[in-house]
Amino acid sequence: MNDQDIKLAFPKCARLASKPHKFCPGCGHPEVLKALGFAIDELGLQKKTAFGVDIGCSLLAWNYFNLDSIETHHGRTIPTMVGFKKANPDAICVAYVGDGGAYAIGAGHFLNAAIRNENITVIVVNNAVYAMTGGQEAPTTLPGMKVATAPCGADQYYMHAPELVRNVNPTAFVARGITTIQVGLRKMIKEAIQHQLDGKGFSFVEVLSQCPLNWKTMDKPQATFDFLEKEMAKTYPVKYY
Amino acid sequence: MSSSLSFCLSVTLNPTMSEKMFIIGNEALGRAARAAGARAFYGYPITPTSEVAHYWAKQACSEKGVKDKLVFLQAEDETGAGFMLIGGVLAGTRSFTATAGPGHVLMQDAFAMAEAMRVPVVAYINQRGGPSTSTVIYSQQEVNLACYGGNGNGYRVVYSLATLQEMYDYGIKVFNTAWKYRFPTFLLGDGYLGKMMGEVEVYAPEERGIKMEPTEAYMLERNRTRPMAEIMPEPNYQLRSVDGVDYDCYRNCLNMEEQAMAVNTEIKAAFDLVAPEIIEYEEYGDQDADDLIVAHGIVSAAAKVAIDDLAKRGVKSRLFRPITLRPFPVEELRRAAKTAERIIVPESADNQLARIIKDALCGHIQAPIVEYGRPCASILPREIADLVTSKK
Incomplete structure (x- = not known):
């Protein structure tokens, strides 16, 4: 690929100097970020976006874009963006969080931001594990899945976040996408940000994403995508809510 | 105690000049923030500080408050309130919170980030009993927490107040200290001061020749006058310039010991440099x-x-x-x-x-x-x- 090809392959708001990215080989995060970047480009919002990134693998997104960006604490990106939006309603506030950050340590912030219909966009990457810290059990780990803190298999309970948000907020934009359907994911994220632009309140996209490292499928790409598209998508339906 | 807000005897000396009021300390704090030009309050109710929130909530939904675009947000907990406060400050709004005891414990999570990233958060803290939930009115047990809470080295400004009038005077001053020096800045009172009713002279800062420090946004500021590189520890900040637009990018997760030490060293140097200007005492x-x-x-x-x-x-x-x-x-x-x-x-x-x-x-x-x-x-x-x- 020449420089021009590389440029065309990335969103305009992406920071090419930081490529290749720092995520693990095969990680789904860059796919989610690309979709987000193209959505921001298409809406012409690069100069208006305040991009908040959580701790966990999502923190590496700090380096991905040329956007005004803030890295916060684990689980605290949603309230930081809520506070920012209240103080500057003209900003487009995007909170980029992992499933541990949004659904465990930051669950109170996530749920209450949804209940209050805060006019921000939350993108949660669901890869069924805590990835950065070494593959521990998350609220999204599938029943029976063997992970570092559940070596005998994860328990039977897991979180259906889009379903939960829809339950507490009838007007929010809620959708679940998947990294392997890029066009659909980009459309979902664009619609979520448009929802914020229109001042309609909370918009939320959960994205099913692969983690070959912690799924222990680094050398088995077919197994990675089988798990993502067959197992995860079965438990977590990809659709608008 | 909320009823005491409406029970407010005031004697107007002159509509353009200062005014003596008979109010509780928490109302003095709320009035001080308003006089200082604060625009956003993020908080969570807790005794003995709640009346600050009551005051601001009333202000925010008043005709004048709506016109001034005041923000009042009751968070889901103090951790959330602390990070909302950071968000408000990053957006360039003179913002504050008010808390106490166990709420203060939770807010130290956000205050540690503010300390690391030179974010001038302002908190009114009325100490209550501790450890744990304890009593709801009085102690001086939040000195360690206010001065050295979090996982940093205590680079924050803490004023300890003794009178109702100081609740008002320092309630204004705290914003200028925070924004001038860019450290988390706290007023340490207690439940006696917060709940006590007495005479307080309220005034507009300009009547006393007090000029409020400007509050330039950390993010989405397209007409920056003070480069953030002058303020932020170097490892925490990147300015990315593309097509004539500057993007301000901040992080607090670092890879190397050397970077983390550099952050601490730079913050300490900045703190030590201005400490002599900030120090106050009385004999x-x-x-x-x-x-x-x-x-x-x-x-x-x-x-x-x-x-x-x-x-x-x-x-x-x-x-x-x-x-x-x-x-x-x-x-x-x-x-x-x-x-x-x-x-x-x-x-x-x-x-x-x-x-x-x-x-x-x-x-x-x-x-x-x-x-x-x-x-x-x-x-x-x-x-x-x-x-x-x-x-x-």
Whole structure:
């Protein structure tokens, strides 16, 4: 690929100097970020976006874009963006969080931001594990899945976040996408940000994403995508809510 | 206590000049923030500080408050409120919170980030009993937490207040300290001060020649006058310029020990540089007295009464009151303590102020230090007078 090809392959708001990215080989995060970047480009919002990134693998997104960006604490990106939006309603506030950050340590912030219909966009990457810290059990780990803190298999309970948000907020934009359907994911994220632009309140996209490292499928790409598209998508339906 | 907000006797001296009001301390804090031009409050209800939120909520939904685009947001918890506060400050809005006790514990999560990233958050903190939930009104047990909470090295400014009028005066000042020096800045009061009703002179800052510091946004600021690189620790910040547009990018997760040390070193250098400008203290009583009382906050007010009572009985004593607990007036205390034959430290905590004093005076004095720790309990002037007149 020449420089021009590389440029065309990335969103305009992406920071090419930081490529290749720092995520693990095969990680789904860059796919989610690309979709987000193209959505921001298409809406012409690069100069208006305040991009908040959580701790966990999502923190590496700090380096991905040329956007005004803030890295916060684990689980605290949603309230930081809520506070920012209240103080500057003209900003487009995007909170980029992992499933541990949004659904465990930051669950109170996530749920209450949804209940209050805060006019921000939350993108949660669901890869069924805590990835950065070494593959521990998350609220999204599938029943029976063997992970570092559940070596005998994860328990039977897991979180259906889009379903939960829809339950507490009838007007929010809620959708679940998947990294392997890029066009659909980009459309979902664009619609979520448009929802914020229109001042309609909370918009939320959960994205099913692969983690070959912690799924222990680094050398088995077919197994990675089988798990993502067959197992995860079965438990977590990809659709608008 | 919310009813006390409506029970407000005010005497207007002149509509364009200052005004004396009969109000509780928490209302004085709320009025101070409004006078200072604060626009956003993020908080969570907790006794004995809730009336600050009540005041701001009323302001925000008033006709004038709507016109001024005031923000009032009751968060899901204090952790959320602390990070919302950071968000408000990053957006360039003079923002604040008010909390106490267990809420203060939770907010230290956000305050640690503010300390790392030079974010000028402002918090009014009324100390209540501790540890744990404890009592809801009074203690001086949040000195350690306010000065050294979080996982940093205590680079924040902490004012300890003694009177209702100071709740108002420093309630304004705290915003200028925060935005001028870019450190988390806290007012440390207590439930007695917060709930006490008394006369407070309220005024607009400009009437006293006080100019409010500008509040430039950390993000989405397209007309920046002060480069963020002057303020932020180098490893935490990147300015990305593309097609004539500057994007401000901040992080606090670092890869290398050297980077983390650089952040701490830079923050310390910035703090040490401005500390002499920030430090405040007060001395009271007969400066020739052998007995030196060192007390802060409302206990220092009790000490003043004790000193006056003792003087009437012909007993000399004096007070050194640190107004800033961080940065602490170390040199000034050493000077005052040099001529003392005994140092008496009354505090409504166990070894919180005393530890700071011993740290400051270690190796500098021979005089004994008498600690009078009454954790969570008030200290009356009579008790302090008895300490002075007790056998040495």
